[in-house]
Amino acid sequence: MRTRTLELTVGLFILAGLLALLILALRVSGLTLSTNGDTYTVYAHFDNVSGLTSRSKVTMAGVTIGQVKRITFDKNRYTGLVEMAINSDVDTLPADSTASIVTAGLLGEKYIGISVGGDDLVLGDGDEIVDTQSALVLEELIGRFLLNTVSKDD
Amino acid sequence: MNGVVDRVASLGRIGLDVIAAIGRSGIFLFQALAGRSRYGNGFSLLVKQLYALGVLSLAIIIVSGIFIGMVLALQGYNILKDYGSEQAVGQMVALTLLRELGPVVTALLFAGRAGSALTAEIGLMKATEQLSSLEMIGVDPLKYIIAPRLWAGFIAMPLLALIFCVVGIWGGAMVAVDWLGVYSGSYWANMQNSVQFGADVLNGLIKAVVFAAVVTWIAVFQGYDCEPTSEGISRATTRTVVYASLAVLGLDFILTALMF
Amino acid sequence: MLETDDFIVDLQQVTFRRGERVIFNNVDIRIPRGKITGIMGPSGCGKTTLLRLIGAQLRPESGRILVNGQNIPELGREELFSARQHMGMLFQSGALFTDLNVFENVAFPLRVHTKLPEDMIRDIVLLKLQAVGLRGAIELMPDELSGGMKRRVALARAIALDPELMMYDEPFVGQDPISMGVLVRLIRLLNDALGLTSIVVSHDLAETASIADYLYVVGDGQVLGHGRPDDLMNSDNPRIRQFMQGEPDGPVPFHFPAPDYVDDLLQKERRR
Numbered sequence: 001m002r003t004r005t006l007e008l009t010v011g012l013f014i015l016a017g018l019l020a021l022l023i024l025a026l027r028v029s030g031l032t033l034s035t036n037g038d039t040y041t042v043y044a045h046f047d048n049v050s051g052l053t054s055r056s057k058v059t060m061a062g063v064t065i066g067q068v069k070r071i072t073f074d075k076n077r078y079t080g081l082v083e084m085a086i087n088s089d090v091d092t093l094p095a096d097s098t099a100s101i102v103t104a105g106l107l108g109e110k111y112i113g114i115s116v117g118g119d120d121l122v123l124g125d126g127d128e129i130v131d132t133q134s135a136l137v138l139e140e141l142i143g144r145f146l147l148n149t150v151s152k153d154d
Numbered sequence: 155m156n157g158v159v160d161r162v163a164s165l166g167r168i169g170l171d172v173i174a175a176i177g178r179s180g181i182f183l184f185q186a187l188a189g190r191s192r193y194g195n196g197f198s199l200l201v202k203q204l205y206a207l208g209v210l211s212l213a214i215i216i217v218s219g220i221f222i223g224m225v226l227a228l229q230g231y232n233i234l235k236d237y238g239s240e241q242a243v244g245q246m247v248a249l250t251l252l253r254e255l256g257p258v259v260t261a262l263l264f265a266g267r268a269g270s271a272l273t274a275e276i277g278l279m280k281a282t283e284q285l286s287s288l289e290m291i292g293v294d295p296l297k298y299i300i301a302p303r304l305w306a307g308f309i310a311m312p313l314l315a316l317i318f319c320v321v322g323i324w325g326g327a328m329v330a331v332d333w334l335g336v337y338s339g340s341y342w343a344n345m346q347n348s349v350q351f352g353a354d355v356l357n358g359l360i361k362a363v364v365f366a367a368v369v370t371w372i373a374v375f376q377g378y379d380c381e382p383t384s385e386g387i388s389r390a391t392t393r394t395v396v397y398a399s400l401a402v403l404g405l406d407f408i409l410t411a412l413m414f
Numbered sequence: 415m416l417e418t419d420d421f422i423v424d425l426q427q428v429t430f431r432r433g434e435r436v437i438f439n440n441v442d443i444r445i446p447r448g449k450i451t452g453i454m455g456p457s458g459c460g461k462t463t464l465l466r467l468i469g470a471q472l473r474p475e476s477g478r479i480l481v482n483g484q485n486i487p488e489l490g491r492e493e494l495f496s497a498r499q500h501m502g503m504l505f506q507s508g509a510l511f512t513d514l515n516v517f518e519n520v521a522f523p524l525r526v527h528t529k530l531p532e533d534m535i536r537d538i539v540l541l542k543l544q545a546v547g548l549r550g551a552i553e554l555m556p557d558e559l560s561g562g563m564k565r566r567v568a569l570a571r572a573i574a575l576d577p578e579l580m581m582y583d584e585p586f587v588g589q590d591p592i593s594m595g596v597l598v599r600l601i602r603l604l605n606d607a608l609g610l611t612s613i614v615v616s617h618d619l620a621e622t623a624s625i626a627d628y629l630y631v632v633g634d635g636q637v638l639g640h641g642r643p644d645d646l647m648n649s650d651n652p653r654i655r656q657f658m659q660g661e662p663d664g665p666v667p668f669h670f671p672a673p674d675y676v677d678d679l680l681q682k683e684r685r686r
Contacts (some may be wrong), residue, residue, distance in 0.1 A: 013212065028349050
């Protein structure tokens with residue numbers, strides 16, 4: 001086989017491999033090339049973030065407006081601190097909006113839903129959503145249900 | 155009584171032989187990779203081997219990838235249907251391929267196709283005294299013949315594994331979206347949400363690199379170490395496929411335990 | 415004994431073992447310069463091993479192997495590289511590189527050891543191929559050549575660098591009479607024309623004795639005898655005699671060790 005053709009085919013092969021890596025990175029794994037300029041950061045404390053993970057969706061009215069960037073434990077307030085990246089063009093979130101951790105479907109994954117408040121002030125980069133609703137944990141629900149039935153009998 | 159002692163002794167001898175072979179192969183690997191060949195354009199030798207090992211394996215990798223992706227989608231759909239979670243088929247296909255099947259199946263196919271070819275080629279060179287001739291002329295066969303093949307294997311197989319995953323996911327999409335009616339948006343969106351580049355794609359790639367090293371090393375060593383007769387070569391070729399496959403499966407377990 | 419003190423290769427007290435088998439036990443072999451020396455012996459006696467020891471592919475357990483005064487096993491990598499430039503070896507199977515054509519095969523040693531320009535390399539390759547009668551085959555690939563032709567190309571490759579020492583490993587095995595004749599003639603011709611020293615390892619008595627100036631007969635890890643072919647033919651040593659005369663029975667027995675013949679037959683009868 002001629003050297004030139006050989007080199008060309010090998011070159012194409014290597015390119016195909018690298019292209020495959022690129023496809024896997026961008027189309028399959030959802031790695032985004034967005035820079036920080038496209039989003040701004042909003043914080044929220046939750047008593048219980050169970051089930052929520054980084055890269056979970058942040059939605060409003062059912063529309064995805066951002067992503068959870070990081071979840072850390074706040075040592076001082078004993079809560080979970082969720083750091084969200086909200087798309088920069090969604091810049092009219094009232095300061096008293098509520099952030100709840102909700103489940104997609106009955107056994108689906110957790111995501112954050114933001115309900116609109118009424119304040120004139122809007123959230124900016126680094127602001128915190130104060131009104132939060134934690135994730136519903138199945139055991140607590142059952143416990144509450146049992147407690148209710150017991151107290152009703154009294 | 156003597157029979158038992160003899161059998162234990164022969165087991166011990168086999169064990170020592172195995173350890174000696176592993177030692178030989180380690181020295182062999184080191185000598186092949188350390189330093190460059192005195193003669194010969196290393197780059198063009200590498201390119202030739204990349205063609206022989208990589209490009210020529212594309213056919214079997216792509217065809218197998220597509221079929222495995224399609225089967226995964228089909229079976230996955232059937233199983234997820236019972237839980238009402240058909241939309242998760244996309245992430246199932248992707249995760250299975252990226253984490254496990256991509257690296258492992260590629261490595262097994264590579265061992266069978268490219269590995270056995272390597273062993274036979276090198277074994278034949280040994281049997282026809284080409285390796286000795288090189289030595290007598292003053293060229294170290296480890297650096298001139300073996301090293302380009304090793305490096306080509308290390309580079310080509312991970313690339314093949316990546317291509318395998320991509321065509322597999324695409325094959326799965328064909329079955330799931332076009333045939334089974336899963337909504338195309340769910341297939342890809344769910345996949346993108348659950349597949350993480352670092353944890354899944356890169357870990358799978360690391361596996362592929364490790365497998366590539368082990369398979370190529372075994373293939374090349376078996377060829378170099380074989381008895382220079384036609385039976386010796388055929389035995390060595392069989393050994394390559396068997397040992398390489400076992401090694402890949404064993405390492406897969408260890409790596410999976412470490413990574414996931 | 416040849417009247418010369420000039421030995422290009424001098425093996426002194428060389429011992430070589432393979433596993434537990436002793437291949438050579440304290441042997442002394444001296445190869446006179448400029449002559450064809452044959453090394454003969456029964457199969458498996460280590461003749462090929464001898465060539466590999468001289469060519470530094472194997473190292474002896476003890477003893478010295480002097481080639482042109484240098485002790486081969488002790489040479490460093492660079493020195494060995496230049497020493498190999500002066501040795502040519504023709505392997506039993508020719509051992510041409512199957513992925514290169516005839517021209518590239520013969521040019522290979524030139525490219526490894528020299529930085530000669532392409533046209534000079536071409537001239538030399540043509541010269542060498544002309545010497546072995548295969549200049550016309552210059553573009554062919556090894557698998558297009560017959561066995562005898564392969565060996566001749568390998569010979570051209572072995573003399574490409576004009577070595578001082580040529581080693582032939584079983585050159586006559588499996589050759590038809592014409593190829594045999596060609597090879598015999600070439601070995602003699604090249605040796606005399608190029609002033610080489612040739613070592614021919616073979617168990618083919620007739621051909622080797624016809625061109626060798628001197629013979630060594632090796633067996634059982636030792637040198638059984640050495641001398642001019644005519645002298646050895648008339649030797650008193652029974653082992654040399656058996657080998658040179660081709661006698662089926664003698665020090666190397668005809669019968670594989672077995673129990674007594676009569677007992678063997680009788681036992682079989684009884685068991686039935």
